[in-house]
Amino acid sequence: MKAGSNRIEAVVTDVVAVNELVKRFHFERPDGGILPTFSGGAHIVVEMRDDGRTRLNPYSLMSSPLDTRDYTISVRRDDVGRGGSLFMHSRVKPGQSMVISNPVNLFSLDLRAKKHLMIAGGIGITPFVAQTSQLAGEGGNFELHYSCRSDALATYADVLKQRHGRRIHVYRDDHDEKLDLPRLLAGQPLGTHLYVCGPAGMITWVRNTAAAAGWPAETVHYEHFAAPQPGKPFDVTLAVSGIGIRVGEHESLLEAIEAAGLDPPYLCRGGVCGQCETNVISSDGKFLHNDHWLSEEEHRSGCKIMPCVSRFEGKSLVLER
Amino acid sequence: MGINFKKETFRDDYSFKNSPEQVRRFPFPFHEDGYMYSVNIEPHVGGRTGTVFEHLFDVDEHYVSEMQDRAMVLAEDPLRCQSLPHMTLAGWDTLELLMTEKAKSYPEHFSLTRDGDKWHWINRPLGIDDHFTFGDTSTLPYGPLEYITRQSQGDFAVLDQRDNNLWMDAGIVTTQADWSLDFDIGMNFFEWHAPVPLAHELGIFTRALKFLMAMQQGQPARRLNWTMTINPRLDTSPENFHKWGTDRATVTPENVGQKVHLRVEVQMFFRLPRSNALLFPIRCYLIKMDELVSSAKWGRRFHRVLRDLPDELAEYKGLVRYRPTVVEWLSKRDDGKPTSSGYGPD
Numbered sequence: 001m002k003a004g005s006n007r008i009e010a011v012v013t014d015v016v017a018v019n020e021l022v023k024r025f026h027f028e029r030p031d032g033g034i035l036p037t038f039s040g041g042a043h044i045v046v047e048m049r050d051d052g053r054t055r056l057n058p059y060s061l062m063s064s065p066l067d068t069r070d071y072t073i074s075v076r077r078d079d080v081g082r083g084g085s086l087f088m089h090s091r092v093k094p095g096q097s098m099v100i101s102n103p104v105n106l107f108s109l110d111l112r113a114k115k116h117l118m119i120a121g122g123i124g125i126t127p128f129v130a131q132t133s134q135l136a137g138e139g140g141n142f143e144l145h146y147s148c149r150s151d152a153l154a155t156y157a158d159v160l161k162q163r164h165g166r167r168i169h170v171y172r173d174d175h176d177e178k179l180d181l182p183r184l185l186a187g188q189p190l191g192t193h194l195y196v197c198g199p200a201g202m203i204t205w206v207r208n209t210a211a212a213a214g215w216p217a218e219t220v221h222y223e224h225f226a227a228p229q230p231g232k233p234f235d236v237t238l239a240v241s242g243i244g245i246r247v248g249e250h251e252s253l254l255e256a257i258e259a260a261g262l263d264p265p266y267l268c269r270g271g272v273c274g275q276c277e278t279n280v281i282s283s284d285g286k287f288l289h290n291d292h293w294l295s296e297e298e299h300r301s302g303c304k305i306m307p308c309v310s311r312f313e314g315k316s317l318v319l320e321r
Numbered sequence: 322m323g324i325n326f327k328k329e330t331f332r333d334d335y336s337f338k339n340s341p342e343q344v345r346r347f348p349f350p351f352h353e354d355g356y357m358y359s360v361n362i363e364p365h366v367g368g369r370t371g372t373v374f375e376h377l378f379d380v381d382e383h384y385v386s387e388m389q390d391r392a393m394v395l396a397e398d399p400l401r402c403q404s405l406p407h408m409t410l411a412g413w414d415t416l417e418l419l420m421t422e423k424a425k426s427y428p429e430h431f432s433l434t435r436d437g438d439k440w441h442w443i444n445r446p447l448g449i450d451d452h453f454t455f456g457d458t459s460t461l462p463y464g465p466l467e468y469i470t471r472q473s474q475g476d477f478a479v480l481d482q483r484d485n486n487l488w489m490d491a492g493i494v495t496t497q498a499d500w501s502l503d504f505d506i507g508m509n510f511f512e513w514h515a516p517v518p519l520a521h522e523l524g525i526f527t528r529a530l531k532f533l534m535a536m537q538q539g540q541p542a543r544r545l546n547w548t549m550t551i552n553p554r555l556d557t558s559p560e561n562f563h564k565w566g567t568d569r570a571t572v573t574p575e576n577v578g579q580k581v582h583l584r585v586e587v588q589m590f591f592r593l594p595r596s597n598a599l600l601f602p603i604r605c606y607l608i609k610m611d612e613l614v615s616s617a618k619w620g621r622r623f624h625r626v627l628r629d630l631p632d633e634l635a636e637y638k639g640l641v642r643y644r645p646t647v648v649e650w651l652s653k654r655d656d657g658k659p660t661s662s663g664y665g666p667d
Contacts, residue, residue, distance in 0.1 A: 006538075006539045036538055036539060036594060037414075037595055038594055039594060041597075102537055102538045102539045103538060104537055110483050111407035111408075111481070112481075112483075134595075138410070273535065274531070274535075275535055
């Protein structure tokens with residue numbers, strides 16, 4: 001079975017500029033019917049038709065899992081990225097038809113938790129918007145700590161405070177407010193689960209601090225937002241299909257494989273789920289591994305690559321695809 | 322066209338039998354004249370009319386009697402249905418899935434009316450007409466999982482997904498091939514599969530777990546498994562081994578046709594939307610040897626499968642004691658002719 005093949009026809013019903021960097025997009029079914037139920041932390045993959053190219057980007061659902069008349073996502077504009085966020089910001093308008101995927105959750109709540117402690121950085125707030133709605137609906141115990149640059153970029157801080165009051169704590173860089181994480185962790189009741197979503201550096205900091213404080217790894221949950229990075233174009237031979245492809249500067253290897261008509265499995269398109277793992281038959285050059293799936297040893301071995309986020313520089317690369 | 326629900330028993334006088342139509346739709350599990358493990362998973366899509374796969378949750382002529390048998394098992398042993406505290410949400414997911422599908426597949430037998438969280442459920446074959454509030458356990462006579470699975474054929478395991486593993490944290494198990502929910506509750510995927518021979522060495526469980534963890538909403542999957550049962554007993558549980566274990570010594574050349582049953586499990590996998598848990602329904606179908614050999618192809622093929630089955634598998638499935646008698650009986654119904662490919666009865 002091919003993952004991600006369950007596509008949903010949707011209409012963009014609203015596009016809202018939340019602040020200077022973030023826009024929110026609302027999707028509904030063309031007939032107004034309800035969309036599939038989902039759980040907080042789930043994402044959808046949005047198909048973007050960009051002048052003959054297809055981009056497939058994952059975005060966390062931030063609407064309430066308790067109300068699926070529409071789905072909402074928020075996209076932070078990345079001016080130096082590969083163009084997916086720019087496409088969403090500049091080309092997607094209300095009334096437009098788009099295709100989205102069924103929800104997939106790779107960052108779900110551990111429902112055994114006595115308390116859910118959430119740490120967000122920047123646009124990493126979005127999965128928590130859905131999770132806090134879900135938990136509030138069932139009387140769950142949670143607390144959210146949210147770091148952002150300034151009041152102007154504190155995306156949804158106001159909404160969350162309005163909904164959940166003192167459970168929400170905001171830290172603004174430009175006011176020199178800083179989360180005292182060791183102290184926060186030290187004061188948690190037994191049975192607390194920790195969730196973090198934000199920039200890579202923040203995830204590492206939270207995981208390391210929790211580990212140093214003796215938190216079991218099973219109680220620490222994180223979601224990396226590893227968008228594919230642009231890079232130099234490179235050529236690849238797909239041995240099973242017997243074709244050669246070129247991966248463009250703003251294209252991921254996975255997208256180039258799909259553009260050649262192949263249909264490899266995927267779920268996250270962000271280097272964490274492992275679905276698109278591909279064997280390397282031979283290579284002469286340097287791998288630029290950007291995934292969180294393969295082990296360091298596998299990265300060094302040069303025998304495997306995650307085409308959703310990783311790239312290559314060198315003379316030749318032959319893949320088992 | 323309604324289903325003609327039969328009144329029959331799966332214990333004591335064992336009056337269970339299949340109608341000729343039910344025999345034709347039996348999910349015969351062998352596509353060739355031999356058997357070895359495989360991760361034989363395929364998409365679980367409905368639509369093939371006249372098969373047990375026409376609807377996502379098959380309801381057949383044994384429905385009412387199977388539900389009565391389940392109620393008897395639960396009355397004697399309430400621990401056959403368990404749900405750890407964090408699995409209640411998955412129970413509601415299960416209730417929604419089963420009610421929605423049953424009402425859609427069999428509108429003459431089941432109706433569901435939803436007005437926000439006020440739900441009205443009618444189950445005509447079992448004479449149930451209940452109003453309740455979705456999400457509020459106090460409005461149902463049982464927890465959501467037990468309530469709906471007392472009205473659904475087959476066992477249900479509900480697996481929590483966390484820490485890169487699946488955990489058997491809820492379920493209802495009364496029609497099982499010798500395994501116990503009460504024993505397995507709280508175990509992870511590798512722990513509850515530990516007794517299975519050969520498959521670990523083949524790396525089957527590692528691959529299967531990887532596949533199951535990636536299961537997506539709206540894309541259910543299924544596989545078939547099989548064993549054999551002496552007398553048409555649904556509850557072949559370890560808890561009640563003293564009641565059925567000795568039956569295996571009662572097989573004679575004269576009673577094979579009526580006493581020996583092929584037992585097929587249609588195992589399904591559904592990602593549940595609110596809880597992100599995995600629902601694992603295990604639907605059991607029984608067929609007597611006399612009924613099986615009414616298809617010449619099935620008779621020939623099952624003879625060859627059973628004759629050539631590796632000893633480890635025969636041991637694990639508990640067939641060792643009566644296998645020679647059954648193989649001898651089947652050999653007389655195998656003329657050696659080739660069998661056509663595929664599962665169908667011809």
